[in-house]
Amino acid sequence: SYLFIYLFYYITTKATQFFNSGHTNNWAVLVCTSRFWFNYRHVANVLSVYRSVKRLGIPDSHIVLMLADDMACNHRNPKPATVFSHKNMELNVYGDDVEVDYRGYEVTVENFLRVLTGRLPPSTPRSKRLLSDDRSNILIYLTGHGGNGFLKFQDSEEISNVELADAFEQMWQKRRYNELLFIIDTCQGASMYERFYSPNIMALASSQVGEDSLSHQPDLAIGVHLMDRYTFYLLEFLEDIHPASQANMNDLFKVCPKSQCVSTPGHRTDLFLRDPRSVLITDFFGSVRKVEITREAVNLTSAAEQPVEATKEPKSEPLSYVDQLPVAEIIHQKPKQKDWHPPDGFILGLWTLILLVFFKTYGIKHLKHIF
Amino acid sequence: RSEHITPILAHHLLFIVLMGMPVEWLVKTMQARGLEVFTQSFTRTLPFPDENKERYMVRGTNIYGILRAPRAPRTEALVLSAPCSPDNSNNQAVGLLLGLAQYFRSQIYWAKDIIFLVNEHDLIGMQAWLEGYHHTNITGMDYTPLQGRAGSIQAALSLELSSDVITSLDLVLEGLNGQLPNLDLANLFHAFCQKIGVLCTIQGKLQRGDWDTAEGYTHAVQTMMLMVLKQASGRPWGDHGLFLRYHIEAASVRGINSFRQYKTDATTIGRLLEGMFRKLNNLLERLHQSYFFYLMPSLTHFVSIGYYMPAFGLLATILLLRALDLWVQLGTPAQVTEDGAGEVEPVSINNQGVLSVLTPVVISHLTGVALYTLPVLSQETAVEHFPVSETEAVVLTAIAIYTAGLALPHNTHRFISGEGTEQGWRVLKLVALLYLAVLLGCTALINFSLGFILAITLVPAAACVTPHMPKALTALAMVLLSPGCTLLYCVFIFQELQEAPVTLPEGWMLFLSVISQGILDHSLYGSLVYPLLALLIYPCWLLLWNILFWK
Numbered sequence: 001s002y003l004f005i006y007l008f009y010y011i012t013t014k015a016t017q018f019f020n021s022g023h024t025n026n027w028a029v030l031v032c033t034s035r036f037w038f039n040y041r042h043v044a045n046v047l048s049v050y051r052s053v054k055r056l057g058i059p060d061s062h063i064v065l066m067l068a069d070d071m072a073c074n075h076r077n078p079k080p081a082t083v084f085s086h087k088n089m090e091l092n093v094y095g096d097d098v099e100v101d102y103r104g105y106e107v108t109v110e111n112f113l114r115v116l117t118g119r120l121p122p123s124t125p126r127s128k129r130l131l132s133d134d135r136s137n138i139l140i141y142l143t144g145h146g147g148n149g150f151l152k153f154q155d156s157e158e159i160s161n162v163e164l165a166d167a168f169e170q171m172w173q174k175r176r177y178n179e180l181l182f183i184i185d186t187c188q189g190a191s192m193y194e195r196f197y198s199p200n201i202m203a204l205a206s207s208q209v210g211e212d213s214l215s216h217q218p219d220l221a222i223g224v225h226l227m228d229r230y231t232f233y234l235l236e237f238l239e240d241i242h243p244a245s246q247a248n249m250n251d252l253f254k255v256c257p258k259s260q261c262v263s264t265p266g267h268r269t270d271l272f273l274r275d276p277r278s279v280l281i282t283d284f285f286g287s288v289r290k291v292e293i294t295r296e297a298v299n300l301t302s303a304a305e306q307p308v309e310a311t312k313e314p315k316s317e318p319l320s321y322v323d324q325l326p327v328a329e330i331i332h333q334k335p336k337q338k339d340w341h342p343p344d345g346f347i348l349g350l351w352t353l354i355l356l357v358f359f360k361t362y363g364i365k366h367l368k369h370i371f
Numbered sequence: 372r373s374e375h376i377t378p379i380l381a382h383h384l385l386f387i388v389l390m391g392m393p394v395e396w397l398v399k400t401m402q403a404r405g406l407e408v409f410t411q412s413f414t415r416t417l418p419f420p421d422e423n424k425e426r427y428m429v430r431g432t433n434i435y436g437i438l439r440a441p442r443a444p445r446t447e448a449l450v451l452s453a454p455c456s457p458d459n460s461n462n463q464a465v466g467l468l469l470g471l472a473q474y475f476r477s478q479i480y481w482a483k484d485i486i487f488l489v490n491e492h493d494l495i496g497m498q499a500w501l502e503g504y505h506h507t508n509i510t511g512m513d514y515t516p517l518q519g520r521a522g523s524i525q526a527a528l529s530l531e532l533s534s535d536v537i538t539s540l541d542l543v544l545e546g547l548n549g550q551l552p553n554l555d556l557a558n559l560f561h562a563f564c565q566k567i568g569v570l571c572t573i574q575g576k577l578q579r580g581d582w583d584t585a586e587g588y589t590h591a592v593q594t595m596m597l598m599v600l601k602q603a604s605g606r607p608w609g610d611h612g613l614f615l616r617y618h619i620e621a622a623s624v625r626g627i628n629s630f631r632q633y634k635t636d637a638t639t640i641g642r643l644l645e646g647m648f649r650k651l652n653n654l655l656e657r658l659h660q661s662y663f664f665y666l667m668p669s670l671t672h673f674v675s676i677g678y679y680m681p682a683f684g685l686l687a688t689i690l691l692l693r694a695l696d697l698w699v700q701l702g703t704p705a706q707v708t709e710d711g712a713g714e715v716e717p718v719s720i721n722n723q724g725v726l727s728v729l730t731p732v733v734i735s736h737l738t739g740v741a742l743y744t745l746p747v748l749s750q751e752t753a754v755e756h757f758p759v760s761e762t763e764a765v766v767l768t769a770i771a772i773y774t775a776g777l778a779l780p781h782n783t784h785r786f787i788s789g790e791g792t793e794q795g796w797r798v799l800k801l802v803a804l805l806y807l808a809v810l811l812g813c814t815a816l817i818n819f820s821l822g823f824i825l826a827i828t829l830v831p832a833a834a835c836v837t838p839h840m841p842k843a844l845t846a847l848a849m850v851l852l853s854p855g856c857t858l859l860y861c862v863f864i865f866q867e868l869q870e871a872p873v874t875l876p877e878g879w880m881l882f883l884s885v886i887s888q889g890i891l892d893h894s895l896y897g898s899l900v901y902p903l904l905a906l907l908i909y910p911c912w913l914l915l916w917n918i919l920f921w922k
Contacts, residue, residue: 036655075443075482076653223480223649 023137023178026287027130028053028063031112033144033153035069035104040224041215043071044085045143045185045231047093052238053139056286064115064130066102068144068154078222085227085235087219101128109159116140117170134175139183139284143231146186148209149194165195172198179272181284185230187212190266202249202272202279206230206256207263214262229261241281243288249276392455392491397434397465404473406436406487413499413514418747418894419761423884431491433500437521438472440481449651450527450621451644452488452497454610463626464532465489467637471644482652484521490610497610498896505617509897526556526651526658527621528644529610536634537626539570539577540643542670544622546612548899549602549818552620553658554665554673560622561670563646569635571670574598575627575869578669591668593868598666600865603820604885605900606892613896620658664819676819683815686826690808693834697801701794727795728802731917734779735910742772743905747890765890766883773855776913780920796838796921803914807833810907821900824861825908828852832912838921845919854908858885 030053032046050065072081072094083094102111114120115130132138144151150158171177182203184192189205196203206213206228215225216232227235233256241247253267253276269276282288394410401408411433420427439445451471453464472487490496499514504524542560544551557573564571572578574597581587601608609623626640664676746768753764807829815822832852836845850856862882866873873881892898 037653073442075440076480078478078480080442080479223653 022135023283024135025132026058026062026137026139026284027132028058028139028141029066029115029130030063030139030141031066031107031143032068033107033142033151035154037069037071037074037076038224039069039144040071040083040222041227042143043067043069044083044093044227046141047083047098048085048227048231048235049141049183049238050098051093051095052235052241053285056238056241056282056288057243058285058287060097060099061127062287063099064101064128065099066107066112066115067100067104068107069104076223084219084222085232087217087226089219089221099127105154107154109153109157109163112153112159113163113167116167116176118174118176130176132176135178136176137179137181137284138177139181141183141185142192143185143228146184146188146192148188149191151184151186151192161192161195164192165197168196168201169198172200179274179279179283183234185213185228185234189213193268196268196271199271200273201268202276203268204252205266206261208266211263230256230263230265233260238281238285241285243282243286245280245282247281249279249281252281392432392457392489394432394434397489400469401434401436401472401487404436404469405476406438406472407519408434408436409517409519410434411500411503411515411517413496413512415495415499415512415895417891419750419765419887419891421887421891422760422762423888426492429492429495431496431499433488433490433496435486435488435500435519436472437519438475438481438485438487439521440484441479443482443484445484446522447483448486448521448524449483449648450486450488450524450614450619451530451648452490452527452610453530453532454493454496455489455491456493457491460533461531463535463637464530467532467641467644468530470637471641474641474645475648480649480652483525485648486521486524493610494607494613495895497613501613501617510895524614524617524619525654527611527614527619528647529621529623530644531609531623532626532637532640534626534628536628536636537640538629538631538634539572539627540564540640541572541575541625541627542622543609543611543625544573544667545598545601545608546615546621547607547896548605548616549820550612550615551602551663551665552611552615552622553663554661555658556620556622557667557670558661559647559650560624563643563650567639567643567646569639569643570631570633572627573667573670574601578671591672595666595668595674596864597868599820599824600861600868602666602818603824603861603900604889605818605821605898606888607896616897618657666820679819679823680815683811683819683823683826686823686830687808687812687815689830689834690804690811694801694804694808697797697804701797701801728799731780731799731914732802732910735776735913735917736906738772738776738779738913739906739910742769742776742909743902745772747894762887763883766886769886769890770855773909776909777850777916779913780917796918799914799921800836800918803911803918804833806914807911810911814903817899821903824857825854828857829854829908829912829915833915836915836919838918840919842919849912849916849919853912854904858882 028050030046030050032042034042046065046067050063053063054060071077071083079089081094082089082092085091085093102115115128118130120129130138142151144153146152149161152158168180168182171180178200180201182193182196182201184204185206186192188207188209188211190208193201193203193205207230214229216227216229218225237252237255249269253265256265258264272279280288398408398410412431413433414428414430416428417426437448451468453468454461455465468487468489472485475481475485488500490500495512498510499512500517502508502510502512503514503517504520540560542557544557546552561571570577574594576590576594576597579587579590582591607613609625611621611623614621624644628634662673662675665673666679667673746765749768750761750764753759753768754761757764759767811822811826811829813822814825829852832849836849859878859882862885863873863878866878866881889898889901889904893901
């Protein structure tokens with residue numbers, strides 16, 4: 001009987017864990033923001049993540065791929081129609097079935113924000129829309145050239161971390177995501193997730209503020225750097241993930257330590273409700289359908305007895321839309337750290353004291369020397 | 372990759388032992404390499420025979436082949452040129468050019484068209500080609516229009532190789548009117564020399580490692596002074612010099628074969644050039660990120676304009692301060708015993724002062740115009756009356772007019788109605804100082820070295836000269852500081868720095884040839900040094916000379 005109790009307990013914990021993530025579909029928004037031949041590695045970065053995400057099950061209809069320049073057919077590419085991520089041309093990440101949704105000059109800050117918030121003109125085709133709902137887990141991957149608090153798009157404009165945080169808050173208020181994983185591989189990438197304030201966002205960056213993200217290796221035949229270090233090791237990590245893998249986010253945080261990346265990767269989990277240890281990689285990178293196999297019949301008729309009990313409950317006061325959702329009760333945000341100033345009265349008192357001492361010592365008649 | 376270049380190069384280098392410019396052979400060879408080949412013929416009659424290069428009526432053909440980029444639109448181009456001289460001294464460069472053309476043809480990563488140009492009569496042919504390519508006619512050259520074109524040229528390299536093995540590669544940057552290419556081009560050359568392991572030099576001098584010692588510092592200063600002198604001369608020191616006028620970054624690479632043990636063969640040079648061209652191919656914009664105004668004490672160090680311009684600024688300030696001093700002196704009239712007389716006089720003195728100033732100014736400038744136009748115009752009459760060649764006639768006429776200007780002050784005063792006054796020379800000096808300051812400032816902006824060298828000699832003369840100094844001594848000092856003598860010193864210093872010092876008679880002959888080259892550069896390529904010196908600097912110096920002899 002002890003065995004029976006133990007098994008029962010085990011099954012229920014597995015069941016609770018099974019229904020823990022609460023998402024029913026997966027989306028991915030993968031953006032490369034830089035153009036020009038020498039930014040080959042950014043396109044290769046995005047295509048490697050695209051490749052992993054597609055391999056793990058997210059279909060093209062749920063991936064919004066934005067590439068700011070065409071490297072495969074660039075005139076300077078000695079191997080046309082290929083984009084390699086490993087030197088000696090081991091891995092061509094631009095295969096036969098790459099579907100680019102936003103290409104070239106369409107990759108702008110405005111288009112990116114419109115994709116995230118869903119405010120697109122009615123004529124936009126489905127492949128260019130992020131049609132997520134409140135049960136979607138979204139992976140957002142950005143790469144390019146960045147700085148402290150901004151990411152450069154196409155050498156002519158920038159998106160700031162405040163804009164990005166506001167876009168995510170818009171997404172939250174319109175219930176466009178269940179959980180969001182934000183990965184950024186740029187110089188000083190950690191500055192981009194500093195300003196997030198919406199719940200259920202987990203963020204990873206390839207370098208801290210003040211550090212540069214470095215590129216991995218050049219290929220001597222092609223003549224450019226092929227990948228950035230963080231994404232290179234991320235790709236290596238993801239190649240070991242398969243749809244049934246139980247690897248969790250803590251493993252992802254360990255990708256590319258300082259010895260390999262030279263920069264210090266960072267992550268942010270305070271806005272995320274679940275424990276990162278219980279978040280599977282495939283919750284974001286794959287499209288894993290949850291299947292429950294049951295050998296017992298499910299009784300549907302017993303639900304008829306419940307309305308008798310429901311009428312005995314006291315009437316509760318009407319709740320606003322936002323308050324009905326459980327998250328609004330649970331969310332605790334740390335109060336914003338304000339810089340400490342000495343109280344205003346103290347400064348006023350100090351100046352009064354100084355003036356009094358001055359006039360006491362020198363007398364009022366000396367005022368005429370000042371004016 | 373290098374294994375492919377060797378047999379191609381050997382094949383070509385064997386073939387180029389022909390006399391003159393083998394036009395048909397070059398056209399056939401380039402076409403066989405898959406280039407689009409076109410020719411351009413040009414003629415030019417020099418104003419007087421050029422004794423250095425022994426040419427007077429020049430007639431030639433330029434041949435160029437265009438390698439079209441396989442996948443790119445024909446909007447941008449790179450140029451690789453090798454001058455073909457009648458005495459076959461640059462045949463190795465032409466062979467290397469053809470070898471590179473064949474190798475480049477088989478690659479698919481070119482995003483710009485590459486023009487392989489073989490020009491005849493070095494600078495004259497290059498000028499004809501550039502004028503034809505850009506549809507301009509600045510220098511009065513007669514040329515056939517170009518049939519084939521490749522888009523706007525982004526960068527150009529000119530190759531000079533006289534032997535098939537070299538010990539070092541020399542980089543030449545100075546162009547027409549002292550213009551320099553972007554420093555990134557020099558850095559690119561140096562980076563590839565380091566990578567491939569070829570010895571590279573600038574101004575023909577090898578870089579020393581010891582910067583801290585006195586010898587190392589002197590060596591660097593000598594290299595920099597060579598660059599200053601070459602830039603001041605305003606002549607293009609390689610075929611690349613004419614590209615700079617069209618905002619095309621260009622440099623010349625010259626192979627030097629000296630008595631060192633370690634020799635580099637043409638294959639390595641080919642790899643170096645291939646690397647440079649591939650880098651230039653990957654460029655998306657014209658070179659503009661680095662400095663355009665710099666001086667290089669060595670290939671790894673440079674002095675930017677922010678460092679050297681204040682030195683010139685201080686010299687110009689001397690002139691301005693002196694002018695301010697004179698202005699104040701002119702403004703406060705001399706203290707007279709009667710106040711009434713003191714107030715009336717300045718008015719009339721100023722009027723008379725302006726008139727008496729105008730005459731020397733006009734006469735000095737007329738002398739300058741004579742110095743600019745007469746030497747070339749009067750060469751025929753000079754040749755009839757004196758047993759000299761045309762070139763000598765031109766140069767000697769120029770020197771004669773220059774020295775005749777020294778006699779002017781005695782004659783000018785005959786034209787002035789009244790006597791020169793104390794105020795008069797001050798007004799003249801004020802005008803001369805301001806004129807000189809503006810002139811030197813403008814020159815230094817365009818060609819810093821020329822402005823600086825002129826400033827070093829003219830500013831002391833201009834600041835100090837007054838009629839009250841001992842005449843003979845000051846006259847000697849003024850002559851020694853005049854532009855002509857400055858040119859003479861520069862010739863001697865240049866030879867000294869090149870480690871080929873000359874004796875006085877040789878130096879004098881060199882000086883004469885420099886003058887003739889200056890006049891020829893002006894009429895052939897539009898160099899501005901000779902007109903500047905003759906029309907503007909020399910009259911200014913004459914004004915100062917007038918002040919010295921003011922009565």
